[in-house]
Amino acid sequence: xxxxxxxxKLDIKESLRSRWFLVYLLVFGGLMALFFxxxxxxxxxxxxxxxxxxxxxxxxxxIVILPIFILITTVKSISADRESAILEYMLSFPVSLSDxxxxxxxxxxxxxFTPVFLALLVGIxxxxxxxxxxxxxxxxxxxxxxxxxxxxxxxxxxxxSTIVKSHDMALGSSFVVWITLLAFLDIALxxxxxxxxxxxxxxxxxxxxxxxxxxxxxxxxxxxxELTVMGPVAYFLLDTFGREMILLYAVxxxxxxxxxxxxxxxxxxxxxDLL
Amino acid sequence: xxEVREARKRFSDTFVLxxxxxxxxxxxxxxxxxxxxxxxxxxxxxILGFYHLDGGRITVDGYTPTEERxxxxxxxxxxxxxxxxxxxxxxxxxxxxxxxSGVDREAIKRExxxxxxxxxxxxxxxFFKLSGGMKQKLLIAIALAKEGSYLIFDEPTANLDPxxxxxxxxxxxxxxxxxxxxxxxxxxxxxAGLVNRKVYMDLGKVVxxxxx
Ligand SMILES: Nc1ncnc2c1ncn2[C@@H]1O[C@H](COP(=O)(O)OP(=O)(O)OP(=O)(O)O)[C@@H](O)[C@H]1O
Ligand SMILES: [Mg+2]
Numbered sequence: 001x002x003x004x005x006x007x008x009k010l011d012i013k014e015s016l017r018s019r020w021f022l023v024y025l026l027v028f029g030g031l032m033a034l035f036f037x038x039x040x041x042x043x044x045x046x047x048x049x050x051x052x053x054x055x056x057x058x059x060x061x062x063i064v065i066l067p068i069f070i071l072i073t074t075v076k077s078i079s080a081d082r083e084s085a086i087l088e089y090m091l092s093f094p095v096s097l098s099d100x101x102x103x104x105x106x107x108x109x110x111x112x113f114t115p116v117f118l119a120l121l122v123g124i125x126x127x128x129x130x131x132x133x134x135x136x137x138x139x140x141x142x143x144x145x146x147x148x149x150x151x152x153x154x155x156x157x158x159x160x161s162t163i164v165k166s167h168d169m170a171l172g173s174s175f176v177v178w179i180t181l182l183a184f185l186d187i188a189l190x191x192x193x194x195x196x197x198x199x200x201x202x203x204x205x206x207x208x209x210x211x212x213x214x215x216x217x218x219x220x221x222x223x224x225x226e227l228t229v230m231g232p233v234a235y236f237l238l239d240t241f242g243r244e245m246i247l248l249y250a251v252x253x254x255x256x257x258x259x260x261x262x263x264x265x266x267x268x269x270x271x272x273d274l275l
Numbered sequence: 276x277x278e279v280r281e282a283r284k285r286f287s288d289t290f291v292l293x294x295x296x297x298x299x300x301x302x303x304x305x306x307x308x309x310x311x312x313x314x315x316x317x318x319x320x321x322i323l324g325f326y327h328l329d330g331g332r333i334t335v336d337g338y339t340p341t342e343e344r345x346x347x348x349x350x351x352x353x354x355x356x357x358x359x360x361x362x363x364x365x366x367x368x369x370x371x372x373x374x375x376s377g378v379d380r381e382a383i384k385r386e387x388x389x390x391x392x393x394x395x396x397x398x399x400x401x402f403f404k405l406s407g408g409m410k411q412k413l414l415i416a417i418a419l420a421k422e423g424s425y426l427i428f429d430e431p432t433a434n435l436d437p438x439x440x441x442x443x444x445x446x447x448x449x450x451x452x453x454x455x456x457x458x459x460x461x462x463x464x465x466x467a468g469l470v471n472r473k474v475y476m477d478l479g480k481v482v483x484x485x486x487x
Contacts, residue, residue: 001374003374006374006375010363010367010371084359086360088359089361090371091325092351092353092355094345094349094375094376095345096345097344274324275325275326
């Protein structure tokens with residue numbers, strides 16, 4: 001076994017024992033399962049055309065909760081170990097910094113994404129039991145969205161975790177990131193649009209830079225091909241890019257951004273003092 | 276050979292290492308002393324590659340700690356000033372150590388037994404739940420089992436009871452000739468028989484370096 005796998009494995013074992021993981025598993029796994037089950041039920045009733053209010057609520061809940069859960073649970077993975085001198089001891093063994101950093105990241109990714117994915121599987125199984133026709137394409141694409149969103153916030157969390165020296169600062173900064181992205185989801189943009197100071201295209205472009213908005217648009221596009229709940233903005237998006245492009249973008253953009261943050265975090269980890 | 280040349284390290288606006296020069300050859304037993312805040316721990320951490328220097332250089336058998344950390348750390352056994360609150364169980368910690376450093380688990384258990392620490396009975400316990408002395412003993416056992424060319428102890432006996440201290444010192448007496456040790460301590464009388472060189476630091480400088 002490589003040192004990277006070793007670090008990942010031990011991190012997973014440690015997480016499995018911890019209380020935050022239990023909470024995460026119950027709250028988030030449960031929520032995701034419910035969400036997907038609702039989606040399938042809806043599809044049975046309406047044949048996947050309309051988007052129910054409930055489904056919309058679940059998309060919104062995911063947008064709010066998944067990022068903060070991932071941020072809170074992973075942002076301390078390096079900063080807390082640094083503060084408590086665990087890092088000093090663990091890194092006094094001949095493990096390369098890249099094995100350590102990426103090993104931690106792989107471990108955390110598996111531990112945060114697996115429950116979400118398992119929850120979706122539960123939804124599928126439930127759908128089969130209920131005799132629903134399983135929308136495999138929807139299942140895979142939605143899993144890809146969640147994968148992308150998890151990867152993004154994991155990248156951001158590791159970035160913060162390495163550049164910040166204390167655990168408190170790490171928590172504080174991740175909260176700021178989260179709030180900022182959420183605020184720019186609607187409030188700020190609607191304000192701009194209403195005042196008509198900027199053209200719609202500019203506002204929409206800004207919105208599509210916000211990964212949370214991208215996730216939202218992607219998810220809505222997936223479940224509601226006409227994007228009816230999004231109103232006029234939807235026509236602009238669909239006309240300009242088309243459905244496939246929107247779906248593809250909603251997967252690729254967050255992953256790339258997450259990778260960018262993760263790599264930046266790694267460079268900091270390597271180039272700056274470890275303690 | 277550990278070579279420290281004009282090493283300088285600054286934290287905010289004070290030089291915690293202010294031109295340290297020190298060479299430690301094979302088999303030397305060094306007591307590193309000095310008042311609190313002198314820079315002893317910082318020097319050790321720089322040797323282990325945790326800090327990037329602001330000036331000067333450090334090499335361990337020709338390797339630079341920050342650039343070739345794996346090569347450097349293969350050669351060093353290290354015991355930190357305070358045992359960290361590691362959440363891994365003893366079993367997992369030993370797995371980490373033996374995999375990353377090629378240390379035989381049985382060797383760790385043997386060294387621990389010599390200090391009357393029974394690892395077998397505590398395998399599933401998280402490390403941080405051991406008593407202070409037990410933690411210290413385990414870290415010592417790991418460092419000894421690693422069989423590097425250099426052993427660095429940052430005040431390792433603080434938590435040990437008198438008997439455990441005796442055990443520890445007698446283990447050190449049995450170290451192979453070639454092993455060099457750096458022993459940070461405030462009580463040289465205790466290790467008088469174990470060292471042949473005394474380095475005294477103050478304000479980030481080596482102010483005294485004598486062979487005993
Ligand atoms: N990571 C750090 N950031 C900022 N200042 C630091 C850092 N590490 C150490 N210092 C400062 O460097 C100085 C030397 O610290 P160091 O731990 O090397 O002392 P020491 O000689 O080991 O002391 P002691 O005998 O108390 O262990 C202290 O003033 C300390 O506050
Ligand atoms: Mg110290």
